[in-house]
Amino acid sequence: MSQIPLVRRSPVPPDTCNLAKAIDLIGDRWTLLILRAALYGVRRFDDFQSELGCPRTVLSGRLKKLVDAGLLTKKSYKAPGKRARPEYVLSAIGLSLRPILIGLTQWGDAWLGQGEAPPISFTRAGSKSAIRAAFVDVEGREVRPDQIRPVLRG
Amino acid sequence: MSQIPLVRRSPVPPDTCNLAKAIDLIGDRWTLLILRAALYGVRRFDDFQSELGCPRTVLSGRLKKLVDAGLLTKKSYKAPGKRARPEYVLSAIGLSLRPILIGLTQWGDAWLGQGEAPPISFTRAGSKSAIRAAFVDVEGREVRPDQIRPVLRG
DNA sequence: CTGGATAAGTTCGGTTTTTAAATCCAGCCT
DNA sequence: AGGCTGGATTTAAAAACCGAACTTATCCAG
Numbered sequence: 374m375s376q377i378p379l380v381r382r383s384p385v386p387p388d389t390c391n392l393a394k395a396i397d398l399i400g401d402r403w404t405l406l407i408l409r410a411a412l413y414g415v416r417r418f419d420d421f422q423s424e425l426g427c428p429r430t431v432l433s434g435r436l437k438k439l440v441d442a443g444l445l446t447k448k449s450y451k452a453p454g455k456r457a458r459p460e461y462v463l464s465a466i467g468l469s470l471r472p473i474l475i476g477l478t479q480w481g482d483a484w485l486g487q488g489e490a491p492p493i494s495f496t497r498a499g500s501k502s503a504i505r506a507a508f509v510d511v512e513g514r515e516v517r518p519d520q521i522r523p524v525l526r527g
Numbered sequence: 528m529s530q531i532p533l534v535r536r537s538p539v540p541p542d543t544c545n546l547a548k549a550i551d552l553i554g555d556r557w558t559l560l561i562l563r564a565a566l567y568g569v570r571r572f573d574d575f576q577s578e579l580g581c582p583r584t585v586l587s588g589r590l591k592k593l594v595d596a597g598l599l600t601k602k603s604y605k606a607p608g609k610r611a612r613p614e615y616v617l618s619a620i621g622l623s624l625r626p627i628l629i630g631l632t633q634w635g636d637a638w639l640g641q642g643e644a645p646p647i648s649f650t651r652a653g654s655k656s657a658i659r660a661a662f663v664d665v666e667g668r669e670v671r672p673d674q675i676r677p678v679l680r681g
Numbered sequence: 682c683t684g685g686a687t688a689a690g691t692t693c694g695g696t697t698t699t700t701a702a703a704t705c706c707a708g709c710c711t
Numbered sequence: 712a713g714g715c716t717g718g719a720t721t722t723a724a725a726a727a728c729c730g731a732a733c734t735t736a737t738c739c740a741g
Binding site: 490 | 530531532533534535536537538539540541543544545546547548549550551552554555556559560563564565566567568569570571574577578579597614616617620622623624625626627628629630631632634635636637638639640644645646647648649650651652654656657658659660661662663664665667668669670672674675676677678679680
C-alpha cells in the first residue's frame, strides 16, 4: 500500500507533458476502439463500422485524424472482381501502442472481469504461460512498481 | 514490419472484451488526465481543477464515476485550523494503472515529442538508467513484441 | 450499354454531452 | 454573527454525437 505523497500540482504541467498530448490524440472512446480493432487486423471502413457500431460520420473523422497523425496509413486494396478501395493499416507508430492496449486489456481482466476467465490472453510464442505488462530496466529485467522513481528534466 | 493479417471482425467482440470495458470507464480525455494527476499525488478537488482546467461540473462527475468504480477512494483530510474535506486517493485498482500511463507517456515522448528531450523519465531506485514499459513472462524476463501471441478462451 | 450491387464516404436533422460561469452550501475561523 | 473556503449544483450556449438517408464510383450481369 505504498502511498503517493500529496502534491498540489503535478511536476510536469499537462500542456508540456507528452502523456497529455497522447491523451489528446487517442484518449477517446471511439479512437481507442478503432485502434483495438486495427490491432486485431481490421482494416476496412465498413468492418470498423460494424465492429464498433459507431456513426459513420464519427468513424470517418477519427480515421482521418489517425491518418493525419501517422498512426494509420491509408493504402488501397483490390479484391479480385471488385473495385479498389482504401484500407487503413497500422504504421509503426500505431503498432507500438500494442503493449499499452494489451496492458489495459489485462487491467480490465483483473479488475473489471467479474471473476470470469478473460476471453483472450497473451503468451510468449511457443510457451503456454501468460505474460503481463511491467517495467524493465535496460537489461530487460523487471523493475517492481515500488522501485520506480520519476526523474525530471530529461 | 510484421503485418497483422486482415480480419473482418476482431476475435473478441467489444462488448465481452474487458479492454472495451476499460475504455468505457477511463477512455476519455478528462478521466485519463485525472488519473495522471492522481498518480503524481494530486488529491483535492480544487487541485485537480486548477491542474486540468476542466469545468467543475465535469470534474465532479468524473470523480464520482471513478469512486464508484473503485479506482479512487474518498477519504477525508483535515488541515489544522481548517474544516475536514474529502480527498481522492488512488486505490490498488487505480495504482495498478501506473504502468499503462507511464507506457503511454513514453509512447508520447517517442512519437509526439518533436525531438525534444522528455520532461520526465523513470528509473529504478538507486539507478540512473531509464526503465520502460514492456512485457515479462512469469519469471520477470522481457518478452519482445514480436514474440507475443494471443490465445482465445481463457 | 444499361441496370444493379457494393463499399466508402457525406449530408442532414434532432438529441445528448460539454462547457463556462454563476450560484449555492456547509463548516471552521475570528 | 459574519466572512472565508473548498466543494458541488444549476443554467444556458456551444459542441459533439447519433441514425438514417443520400451520393459517388466502380465492377458485373444481361
